[in-house]
Amino acid sequence: MYLEKRRKRWYAIHEIPEDVRKALGCGKRFFKSLETEDKTMAKRRAALLEVRWLHEIETARKGGTLDHVERDALYWRKVLADTPEDQREIVIGLIADEAQDRVEAVLDREGIVDERDPRAADLPVYDEAGRFFGIATGKIVRLTEHLDEWLATLDNEAKTKDMKRSTIQRFAEKFPYITDVRGKEVQRWVNALATEEEKKAKTIRRILSELRGYWAYLVSIEVVQSDHQPFIQLQLPKANGSKVGSESWVPFTPADVIHLLQAAEARKDDTLADLIRIAMWTGGRIESLCALKVNEVGDGFFDILHDKSEAGRRTVPIHSKLKPTMDRLLKNAKADGYVLPGLTENKYGDRSDAIGKRFGRLKTTLGFTEQHVFHSIRKTVATLLENAGVPENVAADIIGHDKPTMTYGLYSGGASLEVKRDALEKISYPSPG
Incomplete structure (x- = not known):
């Protein structure tokens, strides 16, 4: 990694090893403006970039794909978490640059002049960029991100813990991120459990109890706002014309x-x-x-x-x-x-x-x-x-x-x-x- 000044602006440059150039889809070097004329500030920003570029090189050597939005975003979240408070704005700026770079790369590939072009109005890459920024800055969190630590706090047998894990993971298939969990959509999901999957009310109540337990933990560690409660006042619907949940097992004669x-x-x-x-x-x-x-x-x-x-x-x-x-x-x-x-x-x-x-x-x-x-x-x-x-x-x-x-x-x-x-x-x- 070295710095180079061009037209009063500092740039970071890092040579890319020949064995990963094809996997990275780049040329011979990484090259990025540090958006500053101050050399001290440039060195700080370059140090963060070097960590990122070394990570990309190592990932490429292991055969990983480098265009995975969430993987790259989680990397940046780790960088942000390890950054001193007085330098966090610098990292957030770099994250924003990364999100914009993703948009511009797609615009170039699609032959769109700039984001004012009407053809770019509903381009999915803007949603992708927003998701990248949200995950990287911790505003968008996977629902299962804190699942293991929650289960570790419970005084349950292994079988019960596995059942709770399965419940949360299955729910996360429908609601992958915490921001996806909204009361109206949860109610529709509950309706589907009862009517399409014909779950008994006893089973649905257990599922909701486990989800509430995990959600309460997310609130306690301040990952979720305490006033966001999507699992309260849910209604158990009818299935097959009768109330769900009456115990259906019957005795043998x-x-x-x-x-x-x-x-x-x-x-x-x-x-x-x-x-x-x-x-x-x-x-x-x-x-x-x-x-x-x-x-x-x-x-x-x-x-x-x-x-x-x-x-x-x-x-x-x-x-x-x-x-x-x-x-x-x-x-x-x-x-x-x-x-x-x-x-x-x-x-x-x-x-x-x-x-x-x-x-x-x-x-x-x-x-x-x-x-x-x-x-x-x-x-x-x-x-x-x-x-x-x-x-x-x-x-x-x-x-x-x-x-x-x-x-x-x-x-x-x-x-x-x-x-x-x-x-x-x-x-x-x-x-x-």
Whole structure:
């Protein structure tokens, strides 16, 4: 890099190595006016230009494309962030020059004399130049730019964090920049989730909750103005002529459960059959049952310690009809220490993923719809308990549900094991045909 004065103005010049000239699409050197007659000021501006030109040379050597607006803009934003306050205006001026250079290059290529030419009125390059300037100066920020740092602040399990990441990234496909996120457009996006993708209101509420959480973080780090709140007062639309969000999973009938059990046995899927047996006599969630360990089983009961809720971590009596299965499983327990052996963990440590998919294929083969899932067995047990006249608070202690009342929910230690055992023994299924 060297300086050269021409007609009272200083210019920066940098020789371009021969191996990158073709990739850069330039001649033998970079050449740019520093727009000053003062040599000290020229040196400051030239130093910034040198950093930029060296960056372009290195990028070209790595095979990168140099006409990518966002990549170049992000480079300038880094330069601006590292620039002392008293020199920021210089860098902003260079950014503005860069944006104008992009416009002029297109005007030259299109044979347009200058920007007053009416043919240039709606030329996209002006929008591109504005986007370049906005990104480089930090006025336009990608929605996902602070996603990783937000997730790092959360006290969630890896699976939950991945779900939130997926939500934000999917939303960013429609709204890539923070400035794109406006209430009216967000409402249309929500409408599409409900009507075109047929998402349930419960799912949409979760999505919006995750988006609000991330947006609140952006406000807290002053990336977003606190009065810009595009996720409030959104309406959940109707889909297929009914309110979105009513829980659509339905219980199996007791006969359905027996049918599923027999089908698993016919397929010689012994582990799935055992899983169905445990679920139909306990109402346990699939994740909790697959995580059940041998050392968590006692004399006539087992402790569910791996449930997603506080109420879900409970002691469950072993139904008399389930006892032979549990005795067999404990007797034949494998070295992995689980009641249901041989299940593989997914990346979140969940052992229920693969067997859950096997259950899904089984129930589909038997003609059940998406309204029936493994969780439907849990609903079957709850229905049987209700029909047997079991008090709701006792049923909640068996199933692992929160109790909403002050007396039972806040002050009670829960039903005793014997009370739960007596209640659970009241449920029954039809004999196999």
